Amino acid sequence: xxxVKTSTIIDxxxxxxxxxxxxxxxxxSEMRISKLFVLTDVNTSKHCFPFLKxxxxxxxxxLLQFEIQAGEENxxxxxxxxxxxxxxxxxxxxxxxxxxxxxxxxxxxxGFVASTYKRGIPFIHIPTSLMGMVDAAIGGKCGIDYxxxxxxxxVFQQPASILIEPQFLNTLNAQEIQSGxxxxxxxxxxxxxxxxxxxxxxxxxxxIDVNTLHRSIDFKGELTSKDPLEKGLRKSxxxxxxxxxxxxxxxxxxxxxxxxxxxxxAGILCESFxxxxxxxxxxxxxxxxxxxxxxxxxRMAFSKSDISAILHCMKQDKKAQDGHHQFVLLKSIGEVVxxxxxxxxxxxxxxxxxxxx
Ligand SMILES: NC(=O)c1ccc[n+]([C@@H]2O[C@H](COP(=O)([O-])OP(=O)(O)OC[C@H]3O[C@@H](n4cnc5c(N)ncnc54)[C@H](O)[C@@H]3O)[C@@H](O)[C@H]2O)c1
Ligand SMILES: [Zn+2]
Numbered sequence: 001x002x003x004v005k006t007s008t009i010i011d012x013x014x015x016x017x018x019x020x021x022x023x024x025x026x027x028x029s030e031m032r033i034s035k036l037f038v039l040t041d042v043n044t045s046k047h048c049f050p051f052l053k054x055x056x057x058x059x060x061x062x063l064l065q066f067e068i069q070a071g072e073e074n075x076x077x078x079x080x081x082x083x084x085x086x087x088x089x090x091x092x093x094x095x096x097x098x099x100x101x102x103x104x105x106x107x108x109x110x111g112f113v114a115s116t117y118k119r120g121i122p123f124i125h126i127p128t129s130l131m132g133m134v135d136a137a138i139g140g141k142c143g144i145d146y147x148x149x150x151x152x153x154x155v156f157q158q159p160a161s162i163l164i165e166p167q168f169l170n171t172l173n174a175q176e177i178q179s180g181x182x183x184x185x186x187x188x189x190x191x192x193x194x195x196x197x198x199x200x201x202x203x204x205x206x207x208i209d210v211n212t213l214h215r216s217i218d219f220k221g222e223l224t225s226k227d228p229l230e231k232g233l234r235k236s237x238x239x240x241x242x243x244x245x246x247x248x249x250x251x252x253x254x255x256x257x258x259x260x261x262x263x264x265x266a267g268i269l270c271e272s273f274x275x276x277x278x279x280x281x282x283x284x285x286x287x288x289x290x291x292x293x294x295x296x297x298x299r300m301a302f303s304k305s306d307i308s309a310i311l312h313c314m315k316q317d318k319k320a321q322d323g324h325h326q327f328v329l330l331k332s333i334g335e336v337v338x339x340x341x342x343x344x345x346x347x348x349x350x351x352x353x354x355x356x357x
Contacts, residue, residue, distance in 0.1 A: 148313065
């Protein structure tokens with residue numbers, strides 16, 4: 001059991017050892033809960049909620065379930081508002097607890113709803129997607145998309161606990177495994193050269209096992225516990241995301257959303273390209289990254305005429321300061337520099353390279 005120390009109100013306890021469900025029951029008993037809510041989306045309601053119910057049947061309180069529609073297009077104010085209303089109508093008070101059972105959409109939105117309801121009630125994340133396990137549920141960032149911008153409204157708030165149950169991955173489709181792997185790749189590239197050596201020549205995604213999962217979870221847990229409020233080091237986790245989020249928003253605006261990890265993989269390729277020119281990332285390391293991404297991820301189908309719309313999406317990025325785009329770039333694999341200003345014209349060149357490579 002790893003405790004992630006933070007300066008925010010509650011410390012998170014990551015439950016991942018064999019006795020995780022017993023530990024969760026213990027924690028729930030200690031919390032003196034008035035009502036226990038579970039937030040799912042339509043898919044995790046079907047595939048994961050029965051499993052959770054079975055595991056928590058020893059607990060005194062009933063599980064009161066709320067469900068949102070699945071997908072990024074529902075990580076919005078309307079869904080949040082519906083859940084706030086449902087909590088109110090169900091009489092949720094400050095001793096109520098929400099378990100967020102789902103992928104990053106459910107944990108981001110559920111954490112945000114809980115953190116703002118009556119100035120904040122405790123919540124527990126039980127991530128069910130690979131993306132949720134290695135990234136979204138770890139580190140205490142919660143939020144929703146607003147207007148056409150990703151994670152535009154949100155808070156830093158740690159869950160009371162995070163439970164990792166690898167069995168949930170059994171019902172996740174191949175595309176979502178592929179998407180989650182983009183964040184495993186990011187963790188390797190920004191600070192775990194050895195993990196990169198293990199993954200760089202892989203074909204497909206069968207190599208991901210429980211050890212890979214835990215290595216990536218521990219990496220993010222340790223990094224975010226050193227800098228919970230993103231004053232410095234934590235910024236390195238934004239590698240691939242300045243361009244990646246803009247691409248994701250671009251597709252979301254077109255009402256053809258793409259999995260978060262696919263946009264991140266494209267963002268990593270573009271930002272690695274920028275790293276060559278701005279930080280002397282070596283040609284051979286760039287080629288390793290580029291060939292891994294082109295082999296494992298289908299190239300996104302945007303064209304040259306879409307570049308200005310993608311740049312427009314980038315303008316609202318939280319990492320932009322005074323209209324300048326701040327990037328995390330690679331000095332070498334495993335070593336990053338953050339707050340690197342890159343001009344629009346160079347970003348355009350990187351996107352053009354992506355289209356043509
Ligand atoms: N807060 C953070 O630090 C952070 C970090 C990374 C990503 N994110 C956010 O996470 C979101 C992406 O997360 P995601 O990729 O998990 O998307 P998601 O929550 O939309 O899940 C992907 C799909 O898989 C389904 N699903 C989830 N678990 C399942 C299971 N066990 N069996 C069957 N189907 C299942 C979902 O219903 C959905 O259709 C984005 O909004 C991204 O911004 C947040
Ligand atoms: Zn991400």
